[in-house]
Amino acid sequence: MELTVVVPTFNERDNIVPLVERLIKVLAGTDWEVVFVDDDSPDGTAEVVRQLAQTDRRVRCVQRIGRRGLASACVEGMLTSAAPFLAVMDADLQHDEELLPRMLEELRGDGLDIVVGSRYVEGGGVGGWSRLRVGISAMAGRLSRFVVKADIADPMSGFFMIRRDTFHQEVRRLSAQGFKILLDLFASSPAPLRFKELPFQFRARLHGESKLDTLVAWEYVNLLLDKIIGHIVPVRFLMFAMVGGVGIGVHLAVLAIGLRAGGLGFPVAQATATMVAMTGNFLLNNVFTYRDQRLRGRGLIWGLLSFYLVCGLGALANVGIASFIYHSDEPWWLAGLAGAVVGSVWNYAMSSVFTWTRRR
Ligand SMILES: Nc1nc2c(ncn2[C@@H]2O[C@H](COP(=O)(O)OP(=O)(O)O)[C@@H](O)[C@H]2O)c(=O)[nH]1
Ligand SMILES: [Mg+2]
Incomplete structure (x- = not known):
């Protein structure tokens, strides 16, 4: 097993089959698996995953009951893996799966801890976002400079691949709160992460709807606060x-x-x-x-x-x-x-x- 792709899901039923089909196509020749971490979606996402898993051992499902949270779902999915490389991506096909083999290629060499799918380097983009959302995203990126010293263009990306040993070195320091697992990884690392950003175009969601609501901004503030003062008072x-x-x-x-x-x-x-x-x-x-x-x-x-x-x-x-x-x-x-x-x-x-x- 070389690669585990962790996919957090909440109400993504119709995206599961298309995503797995695409993974099968782009990861041909690699020994991989995909772990869906589903927070007990009312639409029955977990059941769809298990049905697929019946006939394909590369597909697995972790179903969490009474919990919500994108970052903690990613962490727990990664903890189920024994593969040397771990990728995290959304279920809704907004992340370009074509990037996965290239991320893997980069990580196989010895020089990097993490490869980030980036919307904000040359060649990347956010497609049809409203100006408001672009503005909010840029603002959040600037705020993140308080906790992340690395000069990374897209610390808010939800699409990346990391070495498992790097992940295990810092898993106990993670806040695992809210939406921003990548930012958490960068902010929690004892030594600066050796990273590279690969550009991709953030696509429109295929099925279902975004879970990003206004309270996500609140979670983000929580994460930043936790990184700054969390060691003193919860x-x-x-x-x-x-x-x-x-x-x-x-x-x-x-x-x-x-x-x-x-x-x-x-x-x-x-x-x-x-x-x-x-x-x-x-x-x-x-x-x-x-x-x-x-x-x-x-x-x-x-x-x-x-x-x-x-x-x-x-x-x-x-x-x-x-x-x-x-x-x-x-x-x-x-x-x-x-x-x-x-x-x-x-x-x-x-x-x-x-x-x-x-x-x-
Ligand atoms: N397990 C889990 N997954 C979630 C949760 N919230 C969102 N997701 C998943 O995280 C990914 C990104 O969420 P999405 O709504 O697409 O955010 P957006 O792309 O920023 O609009 C999707 O695969 C969602 O299904 C959650 O609370 N738990
Ligand atoms: Mg999405």
Whole structure:
């Protein structure tokens, strides 16, 4: 086995067969396999892959349940491989498979760790992208300079081939968050990666639709933050704390409205504000902090109930600690702050176990 092509998929049913046909054609004469890593696509992508795998041992499927995330899918697909060379490409035929044999050729020599399919070197391009998307992509590329020192034209590319031993050297340092696995590889490498970029034309998607939505920008910021400060404090906790800050604003606003406009008594207004703030925090965390494990449908209801419970206990811990410190003759603000910190750490730790559990 010389080459494993890892293909992350989410709702790509109709692209599987055409992609494998093309791989068979361009990789003739090479000993290769393709691993599709599917995040339990509702359209049955994994089933299509398995059907193909029934008659072709080169095709394999890893199906992940209750998880989302392009970068982590790529990492886990690469970890299934024993081949010396690993390629990653999209399922939707936007990446030019003709490049694969040339990437392989480059890597077989001893001089390179990674070969990148690049849209931004001479001869490459993005075809029919809108100006807005070109602008956003260029902007993201400039931001990436904060974490990547290499002078690479297309650090956001999702199309590359890497030596397996290079990948294994840095796999434990990877953030594996969001969309940008290549950037992650470059930013996490202990020694500068020896790389080469080969141009290709980014084609239009064959079937299905893009999973890139506006929150991808958010994931990108997460990745950059993780690379910059992730070794000091987990970025997820920072997100959680930021949402908590928003929650305090929501709480005070609802309280004020309840007291002034609603004419409620203080306990009722405070209870209402607490419920609204907790619910709001839950929904915000579900979309931003735990985007990769987002709860839906019935899981959302159970998640909300468990979040109420976790936060209720967190509030008890908060008040208990704060009162204890206050009665030890420490200043009121220190007592209050200590209670709040203990409460938020509790809420964060417990909700990561009981609310956004991976099992759901
Ligand atoms: N396993 C997995 N694959 C994903 C996920 N999101 C996107 N993909 C796949 O990643 C590739 C690139 O996504 P795509 O929507 O085409 O992004 P675009 O080309 O930037 O518009 C495609 O093969 C998708 O099916 C995900 O959450 N999990
Ligand atoms: Mg695509």
